[in-house]
Amino acid sequence: MKLRFTKMQGAGNDFVVLDATRAPLELSPAQFRFIADRRFGIGADQILIVGPSPAEGIDFRYRIVNADGSEVEQCGNGARCFARFVKDAGLTDKLRIRVQTLSGVIEPELHSDGRVTVDMGPPVLDLARVPFHPDGLSAPRQVGSAELWSLPVADRLIEAAVVSMGNPHAVLPITQFGVEDVDQAPVAQFGPLIEHHPAFPRRVNVGFLQIVSRGTVRLRVFERGTGETLACGTGACGAVVAGIRLGWLDERVDVETRGGQLTIEWRGPGHSVFLTGPAVTVFEGEIDIPAQGA
Template structure:
């Protein structure tokens, strides 16, 4: 059978989006490999499946799948793509949309300039909430020793776990080498997304993120949120920060403890298509 899809991206973090609002759908590992493969398939960082709402106060559910078949609970750039998708497909004409992932409820707001603002929820900061087993109590910075080498990082859960390291130059950061090492560290029982943060000023940073199940992407919305939260906890950043990622610019706002994080950024449709799929 033919499976219809839409290719989208948010600041270069790209997705294959599938409308499952009318019939249940769960991609098989083989189909995920075809959809995410950049040489033999469509090509994307993650596959987004949009479903009918599971509760009366939600407009849509959506599921986020990595190329390796794993399902994750949060994707900030994907949520902006979802907002644009449902409007372009005539599924909703609301300016404010409420969606549910496996771990989070999100509020998506269409702005007049075409960008989407997302209420990403209140960050979770306790080690048990990350989860991180290397510390008994909460701290702005944690220290972890791997193979005799020590690392300091902030840890934040934005619906998925993030470790944030400050670097002097994000272009020279060892993302491809250190990212997977920290991601698989035993102290992170669910693995972790690893952010490399260069602070340029209190309102501007640069960021690269090595994501679970996807490797380095051109942008990571939840990673940008986690980086700003970490920088605020280090007393290095203000309430509103422009985050330069390799695919563009995101704006992150966080008033502080107990408050939600807001992310604003673009979402674009690239093309639509169909792919042969055998159930």
């Protein structure tokens, strides 16, 4: 089966974008894993499937599939690349579009400097909706207007702030690991353990947060179903929301990731989180993918 694709990246978080606006595209998890494979396929953190409008007032819908073949609710860097793709492909002439995702409607807006801003909607702070089930955990430590939960992991307790940006995030201050630089954070060790912690029934993205100033942070994210990525848009949003609620950050924060800089703005409860960053087309091509179930 031959498949046309576009390879894109947003702050180093890379995607394969597939156009399904003219005809449905049904691929198996094994086929998605093949596409995402960096040796035998194209290589990507996630695969984005662009679909037609599902309802009046909505311009497009899109699906997000992780490198392991699992489908997820939201992706901030992917949303920016999605917006750049539909505009460059001539699928819309709008600079602000409404897009249906599994977690709701988002509104990316393209800027003349090449960056894209996405209205990610308000963060989800209700633990049951994250979802986060703290049964059996000790009471959290209150800091500012947020809670730091102690998670038993590898014979120690790891403190995490919990938030959802349409997908679940555990935000870990790196100072608890005895390091001041996020480059020294034990991401490979604790990322997968916390991703699969039983308190997170749908797994969780794990952010390792370094506070540089009230307007700047550094962040590494271990994404569920993918592993550590060079950037994570929803992870940046979740980390800034957590930092603001903990009293550490101002309303506008530059997030330095290994793949580039993202800017997050949040005015507090009841308000949307706005994510701004780059979206770049890398190349286009065609690939033969194995039959279903291969």
